[in-house]
Amino acid sequence: MNIPLAPTGPLSLGTHSYQTGGIVQRYHVHGSGPVCVAHSGGPGIFYEYLRMPALEEHLTMVYVEPVGTAEDSRLPSHPHGYTRERYSRFLQVLISRLGVPRVHLLGHSHGAFVTAYHALHRPEQVAGVVLYEGAPVTGPEHGAEASRMVEAFVAKHAGHPGLPDVLAAFGAMADISSDEQTVAVARGVLPSYFADYWGNEEKLAPFRDAVQATYISGLDENLVPESIDDRTALKSLEPPALVIVGRHDVICGPRWAYELAELIPDSRLLVLENSGHMGHIEEPELFANTVRDFVLRTGR
Template structure:
């Protein structure tokens, strides 16, 4: 009788215990290893699935601690700082047994990836900052608010626009998993460049779920982010990708990242919002796989 051998990179769902906290992850595809860290924080990983990239890469979709079926910290919903997420990535990379991996972070996952690249460059072959930004806080929110105003004007009269704007206005008061899930689903039309003309195509995205993560450390201090002064010290090959119509982490922030990181590549997806891997999957996958192939050769 033959028994299938399961390795840490076998296709499927895996769970590893890291410092008494369960870390769940999902493996698909073949090729160089690329970890994908989703956004939110607190969004379920499934929205980030990239079938086109899986044709060329072994995608390891991280289910971040505190989210989905991964374990919770004792201070939950607090304590999920970028450094704590980075420590979980440390344990996962050791478990995978790969000397250097590529790390792709989307949205808040991009903030985590930036921190990881700045603090642990020797563990990465390259980093993909996907719809990320170098800063959070009032400046970032003001830019997003301006972009939402443009989105509302461009889509005036569309059915459901009011619901999208209500979801946007609810963000400051989220306090439980149900509210996070409703807000994530309510905002989806704003996260896509052309939702209303492609509703059936994007219907599956509305299965996204959310876990409430406070954004505070275990002492209830905000985990503030401003990496701008440190971008010049990047020692990891970097690809910056953003959608031209992204209201949250769009071209302004992509440009600042690419300008600040030495030798960074910049790709703007002209027909995408915040979810370019769904809106322009082939263009997105070509950019990521070409970058991974190039940076992998540099470390061979």
Template sequence: MSNHQTALSPGTHTVDLGNVAQRYHVAGSGPVVLAHPGGPGLSWEYLRMPAAESHVTMVYVEPIGTGASGRLPAHPHGYTRERYAQALDGLIDHLGADRVHLLGHSHGGFVAQHYALTRPDRLAGVILYDSAPVTGPEHYAEAARNMEEFARRNAGRPGLDGVLATWESLGALADDEGTTRAARGILPAYLADYWDHQERYAPLFAITGTYISGLDDRLAPDLVDDRDALGSIRAPALVVAGRHDVICGPRWAGELAAGIPRADLVVLENSGHLGHVEEPDAFARAVTTFVSATAR
């Protein structure tokens, strides 16, 4: 069996990227789509997209510093977008793929934007899923407004106070256990209609988190503001967002799509931050149609 076939055979794989282990998981068949999860630090399993796997080869990245992948010497610091991009370079080389489609969800979308801006020749297309072109105070203020609307819309729901308390605690995360509790505690806010479908969404609460500081190895914040650079993205682009996403919703999706030349925009009307779970068929249709149209 060739290296290419081995690297893309279904299952779990680990590749050594210069003394840092990169774990990834393969499912499906067809054009290759690398999926970079969010957080940073969230376990890859929440991003599993069975509906898409019927049409494309999904390569779920377990980012360095997270889960069973290796840690940097400066852990939990040093996980900048450029460092994640370097890990993607090594993984794409290992896969033996010419060009791939890169899907980034949430924080993974920040990584995917950076990759599209700095390594366009390695991409057949980029999918920015529930992401934004900017982080920092402006992004936080928009999320805070959306959380206030979420609280009004769900007043009286059991457990709402706990969700809001989790939201207020996010800035104080400092370890893996706290990151896992926060990831589970905030989930109802990340779904458009959690309380009427709790049994359906119960498997999501298996999510785990690894604490990643968001600081570089010199302890400076790795902030994002790609708005002025979006016009230079040459790769075909698809922007996907949930109408009710509180953290990276339609405002940011609109800015991404407007800024990237010829980008396609899909808004999932009945989804929050996890459209691949909330509207799996519509999400998979958008992704696979885009991939089929842009695959070489």
């Protein structure tokens, strides 16, 4: 009896890897349907937290493992040099290898900044973009808004025994210089990334404990921080856009989502009223249905 071989094409289910310029790029395929390439955040957070089973029921989800997160995918300048341009170039190679004319891109948090950049500079193979918990700018203005949202989180949870640990993790952010510190801070701040982490701790604690990360500095090869202001450029964004934000997100909150939706022509906006920074975990069905409908509508 002849046993058929498992499919080995670029969109077959499972883990794929190849090399670009001596750097290993991995991606992971789950689900079926139109192709949506997902870029996780951080930078440096391992992609697994972004798995979206509800969306995999409708779409072929291609989860990028951003270069730098695994030891064999690190740049010679590691932990520096991971600019949006660098991520975009690796993303372009991956998209071209998939063998489909166009894909949708979904970027979460820092991944939303990468996705916006890619759609602005390399839109040819992009059918649409999902900017999930993103913003048009970084820097002092973004930091001030995040501080305001964190203060609101502190006021809401004043007296909770877990609050001092969250604040200590935020305080440690500026001194991160190792993978171990990155993981500790990522897990430490995570309760503030949900609308009600402590009210759902039994469910969310395993998610928190599973978060893994690599230290990436945010500086380019010349040790210069990458400053982002896409406000002018986004007014000319070519691919259709869906903007998603959680009402209680402390990092890239509603202020930025409203501004993104206003800047980008003919964009759609979804505000997840019962979510923080992790709407695909907190409101998975609404999240998945909205993304699915957007992909099907704009992919025609």
